[in-house]
Amino acid sequence: xxxxxxxxVAHVAMLARxxxxxxxxxxxxGQLDQIVxxxxxxxxxxxxxxxxxxxxxxxxNVTRPDxxxxxxxxxxxxxxxxxxxxxxxxxxxxxDEG
Amino acid sequence: MxxxxxxxxxEDVVAYDEALTRFDPVLGLxxxxxxxxxTKMFCGCATxxxxxPNTQVCPVCLGLPGALPVVNATAVESAIRxxxxxxxQIADWCRFARKNYFYPDMPKNFQxxxxxxxxxxxxxxxxxxxxxxxxxxxxxxxxxxxxxxKSTHIGGSTGRxxxxxxxxxxxxxxxxxxxxIVTKPITGAGERAPEVAxxxxxxxxxxxxxxxxxDVKMEQxxxxxxxxxxxxxxxxxxxxxxxxLAVPLGTRTxxxxxxxxxxxxxxxxYEICRHAAVLDSGSSILQETRHWHEDTGVTTxxxxxxxxxxxxxxxxxxxxxxxxxxxxxxxxRATLPEPPAERRKRLQSDWGYSDxxxxxxxxxxxxxxxxxxxAAGATPAAARKWWMGDLARRANDAGTAVTELGVTPAHIxxxxxxVRAGRxxxxxxxxxxxxxxxxxxxxxxxxxxxxxxxxxxxxALEAAVDKVIAANPDVADKIRDGKVQAAGxxxxxxMKEMRGQADAAKARELILGKLT
Numbered sequence: 001x002x003x004x005x006x007x008x009v010a011h012v013a014m015l016a017r018x019x020x021x022x023x024x025x026x027x028x029x030g031q032l033d034q035i036v037x038x039x040x041x042x043x044x045x046x047x048x049x050x051x052x053x054x055x056x057x058x059x060x061n062v063t064r065p066d067x068x069x070x071x072x073x074x075x076x077x078x079x080x081x082x083x084x085x086x087x088x089x090x091x092x093x094x095x096d097e098g
Numbered sequence: 099m100x101x102x103x104x105x106x107x108x109e110d111v112v113a114y115d116e117a118l119t120r121f122d123p124v125l126g127l128x129x130x131x132x133x134x135x136x137t138k139m140f141c142g143c144a145t146x147x148x149x150x151p152n153t154q155v156c157p158v159c160l161g162l163p164g165a166l167p168v169v170n171a172t173a174v175e176s177a178i179r180x181x182x183x184x185x186x187q188i189a190d191w192c193r194f195a196r197k198n199y200f201y202p203d204m205p206k207n208f209q210x211x212x213x214x215x216x217x218x219x220x221x222x223x224x225x226x227x228x229x230x231x232x233x234x235x236x237x238x239x240x241x242x243x244x245x246x247x248k249s250t251h252i253g254g255s256t257g258r259x260x261x262x263x264x265x266x267x268x269x270x271x272x273x274x275x276x277x278x279i280v281t282k283p284i285t286g287a288g289e290r291a292p293e294v295a296x297x298x299x300x301x302x303x304x305x306x307x308x309x310x311x312x313d314v315k316m317e318q319x320x321x322x323x324x325x326x327x328x329x330x331x332x333x334x335x336x337x338x339x340x341x342x343l344a345v346p347l348g349t350r351t352x353x354x355x356x357x358x359x360x361x362x363x364x365x366x367x368y369e370i371c372r373h374a375a376v377l378d379s380g381s382s383i384l385q386e387t388r389h390w391h392e393d394t395g396v397t398t399x400x401x402x403x404x405x406x407x408x409x410x411x412x413x414x415x416x417x418x419x420x421x422x423x424x425x426x427x428x429x430x431r432a433t434l435p436e437p438p439a440e441r442r443k444r445l446q447s448d449w450g451y452s453d454x455x456x457x458x459x460x461x462x463x464x465x466x467x468x469x470x471x472x473a474a475g476a477t478p479a480a481a482r483k484w485w486m487g488d489l490a491r492r493a494n495d496a497g498t499a500v501t502e503l504g505v506t507p508a509h510i511x512x513x514x515x516x517v518r519a520g521r522x523x524x525x526x527x528x529x530x531x532x533x534x535x536x537x538x539x540x541x542x543x544x545x546x547x548x549x550x551x552x553x554x555x556x557x558a559l560e561a562a563v564d565k566v567i568a569a570n571p572d573v574a575d576k577i578r579d580g581k582v583q584a585a586g587x588x589x590x591x592x593m594k595e596m597r598g599q600a601d602a603a604k605a606r607e608l609i610l611g612k613l614t
Contacts, residue, residue: 061419066173069142077160088151090265090267
């Protein structure tokens with residue numbers, strides 16, 4: 001049984017703003033389905049008493065004190081920006097009209 | 099009705115009272131609170147308002163590759179204290195999650211938020227309504243997240259997102275700690291739904307201020323409200339009756355970024371009237387976000403809920419879980435201030451103010467300054483008289499806050515002390531206040547410099563009384579005949595004789611003593 005359909009891959013690609021050709025979709029759907037299947041094997045060995053984890057280290061409460069540290073200058077911050085104006089990042093208009 | 103500047107058609111609305119005859123409104127309020135921490139949620143950049151653009155940014159809050167976030171300890175504590183003050187349970191263990199979407203004011207292409215493991219959940223806030231009743235708003239959750247950058251849209255119609263040619267983004271605000279507080283569906287409010295919405299945000303703001311976790315300036319966006327409104331068929335006359343609560347909820351709309359108390363009430367009211375018109379016409383409500391327009395008092399359609407709302411949440415791999423110990427939670431609970439509503443009741447009782455007087459004080463935002471003034475030694479009556487009277491008028495004329503006039507609670511207490519010690523009368527106290535306002539120093543200094551002290555020399559006062567009685571035999575006879583109110587004319591002349599620097603009560607006493 002296929003865990004991940006071609007439509008699923010197309011949907012996730014759209015959400016992630018990744019443009020895929022039909023051939024890429026065919027190929028990736030197959031590959032990703034295999035990968036999900038492999039990862040799914042973990043479910044076979046993890047019993048109900050093994051909680052899902054999001055982090056490999058058994059750490060909690062790693063925090064820093066609320067003390068100001070130096071920031072970048074605007075010049076440094078904008079150094080990698082494709083376009084800037086008035087010390088701000090310039091970006092294409094946000095909503096498509098129509 | 100005015101038309102909107104965008105090419106939006108003005109939509110039909112039903113009169114509010116009429117809408118309420120057929121529909122039962124249900125609300126859901128989401129309030130975003132910017133914390134007043136010195137630094138951002140996940141990096142050490144400063145959070146000050148009004149800094150030059152992109153000067154409070156670093157690789158973490160700009161989302162540069164390889165940058166790693168570290169949680170601000172104070173922000174977590176503020177989140178827990180907010181949760182406790184909202185009578186919530188505090189999670190033993192919870193994680194941050196990535197909320198993935200694309201928008202240029204969010205440099206990482208995800209917002210670090212919390213998803214199904216909020217730090218605080220299942221609470222309530224009791225809200226005072228104008229008629230003195232208390233309405234309980236149930237809290238679903240309060241979770242930690244971060245603010246976005248600020249976009250300025252250039253071109254097209256100024257400042258509007260539609261028609262903008264390009265946008266300029268300042269990331270100083272990106273990463274400032276936010277707490278999002280979400281209510282459960284608010285049912286049972288009936289026709290008072292708009293008032294409940296306003297009163298809830300107002301009570302929440304007071305609570306956050308008392309906790310000292312946010313600057314709570316709505317005009318600066320420290321507190322922002324999204325208002326969800328839906329209507330369902332009304333059954334019966336009691337909005338909290340079982341049969342009414344059993345009616346399934348209607349489709350909701352979410353009006354974003356309503357940023358004043360008055361607007362919260364107006365926006366909810368408008369949406370109720372608009373929903374009613376849509377439903378009356380036989381159409382259905384489209385689930386969508388709406389934009390509130392302060393100037394025209396209407397909402398316009400934003401974007402519909404769609405596939406794009408699939409945020410692909412997943413646990414944030416760059417942050418470890420937050421697991422507050424029960425001991426720490428109890429320590430934080432011990433730091434909670436007296437709930438604002440209880441504090442108000444206690445102070446009103448301590449001060450002996452009437453309901454009306456107390457409401458005026460609250461509306462004027464003078465409760466703190468009066469509390470400090472009473473603590474400095476003034477009587478509650480004198481504190482109220484000065485701050486709500488002459489000083490309030492003066493501040494109003496100057497277009498400033500009463501606390502910005504240069505008069506301190508200690509000044510009022512000192513002045514009140516001079517009056518109560520019989521060293522100043524009321525009109526002299528006003529002159530002393532003029533001196534303090536003019537920057538001539540504290541009350542005692544002004545008294546000395548202006549030579550305003552009441553004449554304590556009874557001999558001088560008595561001589562003046564004798565002189566005035568002798569000069570006004572007709573009036574004196576009237577008083578002798580029992581017309582005590584005629585003494586007022588003589589007291590006025592005695593005060594004039596003393597150039598205002600006499601105790602009028604004492605003058606009256608002397609006059610009546612001599613003539614009756």
